[in-house]
Amino acid sequence: MLLTNFAPNPLMIAPTHPSNEKERLEEVKSYSLLDTLPEQEYDDITELIAGVCDTPIALVTLLDTDRNFLKSHHGVPFNESPRDISFCGHAILEPEDIFIVEDARLDIRFADNPVVKEHNAIFYAGAPLRTQQGYPLGTLCIFDTKPRKLTEKQKLIIVAMAKQVIKLFELHRSNILLKNNKLLLEQRNQDLKNFAGLVSHDLKSPLGNITSLAKLLREEYNSKFDQQGIQYLDYIEESSLTLNKYIDGMLGYYKSDDLLSERKKEIPLQSIYEEIEDILFVDNAEFRHPKDTISIKVNQPALLQIFINLVGNALKYNHNKVPFITSTFAETDTHYQFTVQDNGIGIDTEKQEIIFQLFKTIGKKDKYGEKGSGIGLATVLNLVTKLGGTISLDSELEKGTTFTFTIKK
Numbered sequence: 001m002l003l004t005n006f007a008p009n010p011l012m013i014a015p016t017h018p019s020n021e022k023e024r025l026e027e028v029k030s031y032s033l034l035d036t037l038p039e040q041e042y043d044d045i046t047e048l049i050a051g052v053c054d055t056p057i058a059l060v061t062l063l064d065t066d067r068n069f070l071k072s073h074h075g076v077p078f079n080e081s082p083r084d085i086s087f088c089g090h091a092i093l094e095p096e097d098i099f100i101v102e103d104a105r106l107d108i109r110f111a112d113n114p115v116v117k118e119h120n121a122i123f124y125a126g127a128p129l130r131t132q133q134g135y136p137l138g139t140l141c142i143f144d145t146k147p148r149k150l151t152e153k154q155k156l157i158i159v160a161m162a163k164q165v166i167k168l169f170e171l172h173r174s175n176i177l178l179k180n181n182k183l184l185l186e187q188r189n190q191d192l193k194n195f196a197g198l199v200s201h202d203l204k205s206p207l208g209n210i211t212s213l214a215k216l217l218r219e220e221y222n223s224k225f226d227q228q229g230i231q232y233l234d235y236i237e238e239s240s241l242t243l244n245k246y247i248d249g250m251l252g253y254y255k256s257d258d259l260l261s262e263r264k265k266e267i268p269l270q271s272i273y274e275e276i277e278d279i280l281f282v283d284n285a286e287f288r289h290p291k292d293t294i295s296i297k298v299n300q301p302a303l304l305q306i307f308i309n310l311v312g313n314a315l316k317y318n319h320n321k322v323p324f325i326t327s328t329f330a331e332t333d334t335h336y337q338f339t340v341q342d343n344g345i346g347i348d349t350e351k352q353e354i355i356f357q358l359f360k361t362i363g364k365k366d367k368y369g370e371k372g373s374g375i376g377l378a379t380v381l382n383l384v385t386k387l388g389g390t391i392s393l394d395s396e397l398e399k400g401t402t403f404t405f406t407i408k409k
Contacts (some may be wrong), residue, residue: 013109014087018136027135028062031173034069042072045161049142050074053154055123055321057143062129068138075143085113087143091126092136097159099139099248100125102365103147123148125155127162129169134274140165191274203226211240241370259302259360260386266297269329276307285315285323296336298407302383307340309376310403314342316366335389356381356391380405 018024028034043214047060057075061068068086070079083089090109091099098207101124104110115121125148126141140162150158215234217225225233273289281287307327314325324343347355354360359374367370384391388408396402 008014012085012112014084015086015093017096018093018182020135024063024135024137025065027131027133028064028137030170031062031137032176033062033071033169033172034064036071038072042165043074045140045165046072046074048156049140049161052149052157052262053125053142055142055144055148059088059139059141059143060129061086061126061138061141063088063092063136063138071138081115085115085126087121088126088139088141091139091141092128094128097123097162098127098155100150100155102149120145121291122146125158127158129162129166131169134153137166137169162240207240211237214240259383260299262299262301264297264299266295267300268293268295272300272303272307273327275304276311279308280311280315284321285325287311287325287327289327290329297409298336299387302387303407306380306405307338307385310340310405313372313376314340314344314401316368317362317364318342318344319367320344331409335408337404337406339402339404341400341402343400346399347393347395347401348397349395352393352395355393 042060046060050058055075058072059070059074059076060072061070063069063083063086066083068081068083068088070076070081073079087101087104087110101107104113104116104122104124110124113121121143123144124141126139128136129138129140130136140158142158185368190298214233218230222230246310259276269290269292277287304405311325311327315323320343325382326339326341328339328341329336345364351362355362355374357374357378358378360378361372361374364371381391384405384407389406391403391405393401393403
C-alpha cells in the first residue's frame, strides 16, 4: 500500500541523492528485498524498537529510486512512500550512526513537509543501514507525534539493532545466491547427464559394430591370420569391452541420482542382504551378514546400489580360492552404519585418498584380468553423501579392506 496524496511543499527541503547513488541503488537491488512480503524477523525488531523507545511507529526502510519501501512498518498501514518527502532520504546522507530530529516543526528541512503537517510526524530518529562497503541502503527508524529526546541507551539499542537488520539482509542475499547457485548446478548436472546419455547411446551402436566385426573376423578368417593378426584382434576386442564398461559405468554414475528420488520405506534389513546374495554371489564365495529380524527405513534402491558396488569390488579384487566378505550393521540416534569387509588384495595407502574420485583406480587388474573404470566408488561416494552420510576405509595390502559408511535415518 502506498502513502498517497502527498506532494512536496515548495518551502520544504527534499533530500538530495548521495554522490554514489548509482552504485548504492545497485547494492539495494542486489539484496532482492524490494516489494517482498513482511517477515517476522524484521517485524520483531521494529516492535522491539518501538517498545524500547516508547514510540507508536518503527520502520525498516529501503530507499529505492523514487520511493521509500518499508520492509517492516510497525504502526502504519502503508508499505511505501515518496522518497522526496522521506526523513530517511536525509538520514542516509549523514555520516553519524544515528540521525535525530527532535521537533520537525522547528527544522527548516521538514517544517513544511506534508508528513509533518498532515500526519503530525514530529519526532524522528533513524540509524542508516550501511553495508560493509559503506552503502546506506535505508534505515531502522522511529517516529512520534510529539517532540522527544532519546536516552543514550536508547540510541545505542537502535544502532545495535540496525546492525542486526543488516545481518538479516546479508543472510537473505546469501540464501538467494545459494538457491540460485543450486539451481544452476542442478541444471548443469542435468545437462551433463543428458549429454552423457546422448554420447553413450551414440557410442554404443558403432562400438557394438566393432565388437561384432572383430568376432566375425575371428570366426571367418581366423585360419588366415598369423599370430600377430590374432593378437591385433585380441586388442580390438579387449579395447571394445573396456570402452563398453566405461560407457555403462558413466551411464550408471549419472543415473545414480535418479535413485535418490525414491521415497524412504520400511524394509527388513535381511531383504537387502538377500538381494545382494541373489545378484552377486556364487558357490565359491562366502558372505556373512547380520541375521537380525529388524527393519530399517531407507531408500532401498540407493542402498542396494552402494552395496552392489562395494561387495562387487570385494569379490572381483580377490585372488583367494574362497573370497570372504563380511558386512555388519549398527545404528545411532541419527544414522545407520554399515561395513563391508573382505580378504582381498587391499589398497595401497597412497591410493586410498583418490579411489573415490571419478576415473581414479588403484591400477591393478581384477581376478578376470580387467582394470577398473574408476566409476563405481565415485558412484558410491555420490550416493552416500546425498543420503546424508559419510564413507571411509581401512586397508592393508594382501590382507583386505574394510569400507564403513553411514546413511541418515
